[in-house]
Amino acid sequence: MPAVTHDEWLHRAKALDLPRAHHIDGAEEAGSGAVFPVVSPRDGQILTEVADGGSAEVDAAVAAARRAFDSGPWPRLAPADRGRVLTRIADVLEDRRADLALTVSLEMGKPITDAHDIELRAVINTFRWYGQLADKLTDESPHTAADALALVTREPAGVVGAVVPWNFPLTLAGWKIAPALAAGCTVVLKPSENSPLSALLLARAATEAGLPPGVLNVVCGDGPVTGRALGLHPGVDVLAFTGSTAVGRHFLHYAADSNLKRVWLELGGKSPNIVLPDAPDLDKAAATAAWGIFFNQGEMCTAPSRLLVHSSVAERVTEAIVARARALRVGDPLDPATEMGALVGEAHLGRVLDHVRQAADDGARLRTGGTRTLTETGGSYLEPTVFDQVAPRSRLAREEVFGPVLSVLPFDDLDEAVALANDTEYGLAAGLWTSDLSTAHRVSRALKAGTVWVNCYEEGDLTVPFGGMKQSGNGRDKSAHALEKYTELKTTWIQL
Template sequence: MLDITHDDWLRRAKALDVSGAHHIDGADEPGGGQSYPAVSPRDGQVLAHVADAQPAEVDAAVAAARRAFDSGPWPRLAPADRGRVLLRIADLLEEQRHRLALTVSLEMGKPITDAYDIELRAAINTFRWYGQLADKLTDESPHTAPDALALVTREPAGVVGAVVPWNFPLTLASWKVAPALAAGCTVVLKPSENSPLSALLLGRLATEAGLPPGVLNVVTGDGPTAGRAIGLHLDVDVLAFTGSTAVGRHFLRYAADSNLKRVWLELGGKSPNIILPDAPDLEKAAETAAWGIFFNQGEMCTAPSRLLVHSSVAERVTDTIVARARELRIGDPLDPATEMGALVGERHLQRVLEHIGTGLNEGARLRAGGSRTLADTGGSYLQPTVFDHVDPDMRLAREEIFGPVLSVLTFDDLDEAVALANDTEYDLAAGLWTSDLSTAHQVSRALKAGTVWVNCYEEGDLTVPFGGVKQSGNGRDKSAHAIEKYTELKTTWIQL
């Protein structure tokens, strides 16, 4: 990140002016007059009043996307031309990187260093990667009888409804929007009501980059109203959702109750992180475990919230994590030195505190944190929290907390570790630390997870797919495989 001081960011925050209007059909639309305050978890201050979409506004956004798909130029452009627009979007995101990072930090509490270095880097790279991929996708011509020609072509699926959460508002929006646009689809994007402002900026920048009107529309509002209207809409062909498993079930019902639209879900997680005694570097394994659960305030579906550590090294590993939790710098998200910012809001903070209280009542031992902090700021801050003596049947070990709360469980042999890891309704990600190559392969195969990290955590790039199985969802974001969600296969058989 460029050398910008805390005072500099504070001055930029005071000058920040972001419109809360919907972005529909290439222009800002204030909506029907209803709005809600976007409150910063940093200090409880109102950042803007944001349009609160009702079904009429969703109808307008979907109608614009439908026109743009059915009769507009976007699906009919040469793929290389679509790619050039995506690359221009990436360029504008880079040009506006400071403003976008500041908006993300203010609206969801992420440390500004992480917003600039990680969130914006991911969003920029995503549009750039799919912009470069757009003209490199191929169709098929299967070998068949000599008197026939068979063609299998990928065609854009239509209007995509993309509903994304607040924890990585630009990254996760980009993971949906960029491949959908590369495929030739049009999009109605609904960000979380907790993080609407960065998505609205994305919509405006996409229009500025040359995206035709109606190709990317952004509507803001809550899930029960705006999200439901998108899910039930008969002119939405595909739904792409990242969020909780409970809400994912709603979108499946919406599809069943409307036009049987395809629904792609990236849902919750309770990811296990297994540390074996032969880990190549126990100190690094412990430090990474601490980083993984406290990064982004623990508000990650892939957070390694269940640490499964061999009993022979459990005390050493846990002590290292507890020490790291106690020294972590919690503070103003706009301070570049802050390592952990605010949780997304008061309601979420109270939910996480309830989980902590449940853990204490169930008999787990609190080793670090467990309490609210910096309450005098008006913000939603929580101490990084570590429990050990956690039983696998405790709610601490079974429910997604979505906060900086680590549960430490121990095991005595490898089979027990794998059984503990797989004993969950979620299967999004997992970690494994070992020096034995055979163990790495065997355990990775045995773990039920969409991603397994060996001797690392949260690593990867856009070349590899991301997603889960079981109640962690279906389909994949990232990589060329994401295009599959936004295209339909058509077979053409020509008799010669």
């Protein structure tokens, strides 16, 4: 795509055709007529009003998904044919990439360059990858006695309820929807009330690409009403959720209180990033640590929010991160030069600032940032923030801030570093910087995290699974392993 200027993005924003209705059974539905405003964090202005769904709309969407699963063509298509539809969805998303990126940027504050080059690339690749995988899966025929034939088949699990957050609204939706569709399931998606617009545009694109009615439905609304209705619904066979650990617990209760549906959770994180003095490049380690905590305004469950750095190099690494933080360009998400945009909204900004104030009260030293900025815009902006002298048992070191706030904790030996890293209820991701191959293997095994990056951070592709341990959840997104969440194993024993 040719370079687009700030003024051109602003002009495009005014011409956007934003959706306002639920997407149920292949059509846009207003539902009860109740609406809620979608506010842009870039300037505090209302983008549009969107249909607000409750139990009735969830019932309609689940009924449509059930019909599509029980009697529609989708689960009965040859896997290669399902794959071709998923690939066409990727093609339509590519054709609409600019408008989708612009919508994401407007509704949740992500810099437009990141929305276009990272978010949209990820969701397009996800649909294309699972489209290509759909007919590559095989069943099993275990060796049994000579007078019997055993077959183990993977069958689609049924209706999938997917609930996704606002920080990567299309990527995380794609991680749920694409493997579920590839397996032959049907889906009801509830996006965050902060970012429903991109999800509705995704549903439009899927319908245009030839996805049959009822196979993908989107119901908008908040968690306590719409999310709860989906979690409790007896017509939902599988629930896949990405979000906070506290809300994840609610979905487990919903499953227990309804039909014992399977619940797959990708939850919060407080990821350690360990820098040893023998790191192959300390400057690169510092630059990557800064990028990791400030990318996407720090609104990432995998953000390396705890920098565990050896005391012999702690000041050097911290100074380098502080310098990068001060040089980072915070600004309008629609400006291609912006490196860090707006936090998702006023309420979330307030929660992050509470953590900043508490950290100071707990004795941590503020090295840079910690202050709201660009207040004249009406948007929700925060300076990149770095604390050192952080106590390991303080709130800042233990609770997920979900903002551009880094905690620096020094250590003196490797055993102490591993103990600090694992001293958390979370277990989503971790980083390690070392030149020693043995150390890399031993520490990676010792870290209780679903993903460990060595001499890098946030690297990977769709071939590898993603998910957490401990209170960071269960199950895996991405890779062929994601299909395990949306299929059931059936054994057929034939006596010959």
